[in-house]
Amino acid sequence: MSSTDLSIELTGLGLENPIILAAGVLGTTGTSLKRMAGEGAGAVVTKSIGSEPKEGHPNPTMLKLDCGFLNAMGLPNPSYKDFRKELSIASEGGVPVIASVFGAHPDEFQEIILGLEGASAYELNVSCPHASGYGTVVGTDPVLVEEITRAAKRTTDVPVWVKLTPNVTDIVEIGEAASRGGADAVVAINTVRSMAIDIHSGYPILGNLYGGLSGPAVRPVAVKCVYDLYKALDIPVIGVGGIGSWQDAVEMMMAGASAVQVGSAVYDNVNIFSEITSGLSAYLKANDHCLDDITGLAHRKVEQ
Amino acid sequence: MSSTDLSIELTGLGLENPIILAAGVLGTTGTSLKRMAGEGAGAVVTKSIGSEPKEGHPNPTMLKLDCGFLNAMGLPNPSYKDFRKELSIASEGGVPVIASVFGAHPDEFQEIILGLEGASAYELNVSCPHASGYGTVVGTDPVLVEEITRAAKRTTDVPVWVKLTPNVTDIVEIGEAASRGGADAVVAINTVRSMAIDIHSGYPILGNLYGGLSGPAVRPVAVKCVYDLYKALDIPVIGVGGIGSWQDAVEMMMAGASAVQVGSAVYDNVNIFSEITSGLSAYLKANDHCLDDITGLAHRKVEQ
Amino acid sequence: MRPVNAEITEIIRETPTIITLRTDIELDAAPGQFVMVWVRGLDEIPMALSHPGSITVQRVGEATEALSRLEVGDSIGIRGPFGNGFEVKGEGRGDGDGGGGGNGEEYGDEKGNKIMVIAGGVGGAPLLPLAQQAQSLGLDVTILIGARTADELLFEEYFSKCGAFSVATDDGSKGHHGFITGAMDQFNLAGFDQFYICGPELMMKSVLDILQAAGLEAMAQLSLHRYFKCGIGVCGACTIDPSGLRVCRDGPVFSGDLLIKSELGKYHRDATGKKIMF
Amino acid sequence: MRPVNAEITEIIRETPTIITLRTDIELDAAPGQFVMVWVRGLDEIPMALSHPGSITVQRVGEATEALSRLEVGDSIGIRGPFGNGFEVKGEGRGDGDGGGGGNGEEYGDEKGNKIMVIAGGVGGAPLLPLAQQAQSLGLDVTILIGARTADELLFEEYFSKCGAFSVATDDGSKGHHGFITGAMDQFNLAGFDQFYICGPELMMKSVLDILQAAGLEAMAQLSLHRYFKCGIGVCGACTIDPSGLRVCRDGPVFSGDLLIKSELGKYHRDATGKKIMF
Numbered sequence A, B: 001m002s003s004t005d006l007s008i009e010l011t012g013l014g015l016e017n018p019i020i021l022a023a024g025v026l027g028t029t030g031t032s033l034k035r036m037a038g039e040g041a042g043a044v045v046t047k048s049i050g051s052e053p054k055e056g057h058p059n060p061t062m063l064k065l066d067c068g069f070l071n072a073m074g075l076p077n078p079s080y081k082d083f084r085k086e087l088s089i090a091s092e093g094g095v096p097v098i099a100s101v102f103g104a105h106p107d108e109f110q111e112i113i114l115g116l117e118g119a120s121a122y123e124l125n126v127s128c129p130h131a132s133g134y135g136t137v138v139g140t141d142p143v144l145v146e147e148i149t150r151a152a153k154r155t156t157d158v159p160v161w162v163k164l165t166p167n168v169t170d171i172v173e174i175g176e177a178a179s180r181g182g183a184d185a186v187v188a189i190n191t192v193r194s195m196a197i198d199i200h201s202g203y204p205i206l207g208n209l210y211g212g213l214s215g216p217a218v219r220p221v222a223v224k225c226v227y228d229l230y231k232a233l234d235i236p237v238i239g240v241g242g243i244g245s246w247q248d249a250v251e252m253m254m255a256g257a258s259a260v261q262v263g264s265a266v267y268d269n270v271n272i273f274s275e276i277t278s279g280l281s282a283y284l285k286a287n288d289h290c291l292d293d294i295t296g297l298a299h300r301k302v303e304q
Numbered sequence C, D: 001m002r003p004v005n006a007e008i009t010e011i012i013r014e015t016p017t018i019i020t021l022r023t024d025i026e027l028d029a030a031p032g033q034f035v036m037v038w039v040r041g042l043d044e045i046p047m048a049l050s051h052p053g054s055i056t057v058q059r060v061g062e063a064t065e066a067l068s069r070l071e072v073g074d075s076i077g078i079r080g081p082f083g084n085g086f087e088v089k090g091e092g093r094g095d096g097d098g099g100g101g102g103n104g105e106e107y108g109d110e111k112g113n114k115i116m117v118i119a120g121g122v123g124g125a126p127l128l129p130l131a132q133q134a135q136s137l138g139l140d141v142t143i144l145i146g147a148r149t150a151d152e153l154l155f156e157e158y159f160s161k162c163g164a165f166s167v168a169t170d171d172g173s174k175g176h177h178g179f180i181t182g183a184m185d186q187f188n189l190a191g192f193d194q195f196y197i198c199g200p201e202l203m204m205k206s207v208l209d210i211l212q213a214a215g216l217e218a219m220a221q222l223s224l225h226r227y228f229k230c231g232i233g234v235c236g237a238c239t240i241d242p243s244g245l246r247v248c249r250d251g252p253v254f255s256g257d258l259l260i261k262s263e264l265g266k267y268h269r270d271a272t273g274k275k276i277m278f
Ligand SMILES: Cc1cc2nc3c(=O)[nH]c(=O)nc-3n(C[C@H](O)[C@H](O)[C@H](O)COP(=O)(O)OP(=O)(O)OC[C@H]3O[C@@H](n4cnc5c(N)ncnc54)[C@H](O)[C@@H]3O)c2cc1C
Pocket: A059, C034, C043, C044, C045, C046, C047, C048, C049, C055, C056, C057, C058, C059, C060, C061, C062, C063, C064, C065, C122, C125, C126, C224, C225, C226, C227, C228, C229, C252
């Protein structure tokens, strides 16, 4: 493997590079996903898709803050029935297309996965409100996460990734549940519970009152989650949260990420994927490293 | 009450203004605390004090990141036996001095509180590793938080505040436990679990490998915690996390904070207390508001 | 950025369905850029700036209805300006400032001086500052505005001061009787160097078809309307087929040759992302 | 800021216990400012810059031991420069740049030209760039350096090129036999405009006592050593009594009149915050 080769095998999928478009960002339509593939993403994840059409929360749904972004989109999507066509258009981009799916219970995940056949892999977004639990989300309950993962694995032969929320006391417990359920990889992290209030009026700014923080502000949080998950799990960890440069990608990989996803940073530049891959490639070459050398390096340094 | 009067009564303490120095920041010595009182803090919280001398974690213990600060001091302190003298020096500052105390179980909290007599109030830092629990901290266990709070209340007649960690699935559950235990107020939030890795070498930068995030990055997280706590509890909520301007203080108060604490922002300017109070005072005057008008305003707007 | 507080200082009743809200803020924006207007506690919607501190709102649903009920002294939240805006090309300016959805071709002294502005309904909102800027740059401006009926013609008085001016009304109550496309017949389109268009999508599509028939689609800049969520180019709600471009960030102004090959006039998407056929 | 990677390019054996590590980075620092030196996986400690890209390290414990074992090509992490640095006052510079713990008094043409630099042991590290800068500004520089024994005199050669130069050794192996304070006797202290001092705390205290006896304490700038944790003025580990000032941020350089009323020479604090008497 030449040191500037960025291609990886991730849960059985071949990626030309490990920089992936994150779920919910420029992933509403097939052509938008195709465009991101053209901008150099090694794979693309769709907007999270559910079983019924959903308009999402009222606007404002997203805000740029000093140090990141706050959003509460509310999982808007046209349902898998309508998204199927978009998926096949996205595939024309020539990179793996991962369908992000969400639901409130195992059956719902199964229904959506079946309805979205043809994805290269499925990413289970377990951030949906817990049907029975009050105020909590599915992803905070290890039992449910394990069941959902197992159900998804039974439903499809392609890889299943589980996207984890950082809004738990112990993310490793949830990661382990996913792993027990048969997940091929975990993806960490989704956004961090947050809120902003308009001081001119006293109103919470988001239509949903509160939302999730992403971007630079959450990168140190994501690095810690990825570090802990890598240490505890035997399956690959895909790092996401605040990555906006090749340096950020390297840090996340050293924490243990086999690949990374980029979401909010498209704000600065949709060409961020090529930018990161070329920086990463130059870094590896200059240091005579390959990707395997840096994934999890922090753990090997600590053990020394 | 004239609109520029910032004095408040907080859990029975009289404060000239609601801007308080946060625990662990410039609070190692009595004279440093006195200096912060002189810079305009309405009250000061000491470094967290334990039962035995502790050197803390090896350096690096603190790092400025793009959007905040990462620290893992490791609760260095000379023990309450040696800190007593500092406390009485701090009192010369003329503002309430709140002793932050930490321990692993109720008895330890009691011992320290008794050993640190003379504080205007005690802030229970329940971020110490759980003696019995593996890898978790006291503050993630509602039963223990309730017991510790109750023990503290039995030990002293002055107010007891409980400082909460955001690194839990549901901070309200912990806040309710503190409230049941008799807490006079809750303080939210402590730092957010985070990590940074040196991409030149692969080493985690902090001596403790990981630490806690503070500063602007965590403000939206703190606002959400304060909002939820205010909604659920009948006792005052003291907001802390990323406050560095009067606007930030107003936002936190609108979320529900009766007073705020300022930690990391002393980095920019130790005079931050006067800066915030004069901005706040001008804001209240311009809008013909008093502090009561803005505390929790976001809730009243939402209910409208 | 967080929303800026904008207090309403004046309310101008433009037509029976359209008002202009003047506020106490001034934004440094190019014509065609938009802001996200937050009606607190209700919704946030995109609006063009009809003036550095004004929006011009047509009542069509809940949020615009709420805006129409505001009084002087009330306030709204404003984020922006966002998007690219129209590119004004003329001898008066070689600096290319103002962004622009068009191609980056250079216009010589001979070219770029004669422009046509075609506004349908509230589409006049982003086009008024464009027409005013073009006039002040010394361009030869021709304006066509259309509406359902004479009462609904927007900014008639202002536009008429910016250059040659024609109107069309569907019901014939003023000017050309019929659609605005009919009013285009009277002009030698090939004599114009740039067309600036904003209005209902089917009207824009008809206008663009006419321009394409004359081989002029590349000389058109159109401001598109799609459902916006984030407004800042991240969520993907507003992307158009087949380019995948974001109307809120890569637009809202696009060149005609890009749009002629697009979903324009065929479908748009609702808040769920589902296609809605026109 | 995160630590910058600094690769060791040269190692200079200054004395049996002191080495200088030259690195491939250059920091724009005032004399007396410090950096936090990260020995990865072990510790991070404060060090003065003896040159824009160099630190000069005395082996006293684990971290300095580890630094002493580094080889050319090894690397360390550097954060900084931090702290205020010495204020160099002289006719050559009226801009006041370089921070400074001293008071802000103006020095006329007659004053500020004659300075004394007093370095004890590794205290010479921050004082060498100070002496060199003072000399290049045309100041009249007198240097006193002291050490336990002749072998341990730091930067003797460099200092001797910066001005009038005397040494003192505890064991009399070179220069004045005895403490550096003894070597001060030969000078008319009142003839100096500013004193720059760094060395072991008790030595600094003795020097300051002598200056105070001569009423000159306000003309002294001393670089203090306290236990640093954060290094950036937030944690409070390094504050001094009774001012509550932070050595890492408000210092490490303080004026003598401030320090004479302080804990200097009485006690310092260990990593727990406990007072340790001298
Ligand atoms: C770039 C841009 C500039 C615009 N400038 C103006 C202007 O200057 N003046 C003006 O009157 N109108 C303008 N609009 C249209 C305006 O945003 C809609 O009329 C408004 O959002 C309707 O909201 P409502 O709640 O009143 O109507 P609703 O009843 O909610 O919806 C009516 C229709 O308005 C549209 N709409 C609703 N919400 C949104 C949204 N978040 N984003 C986009 N469209 C939406 C939909 O097509 C919907 O079918 C502009 C739109 C865009 C995209």
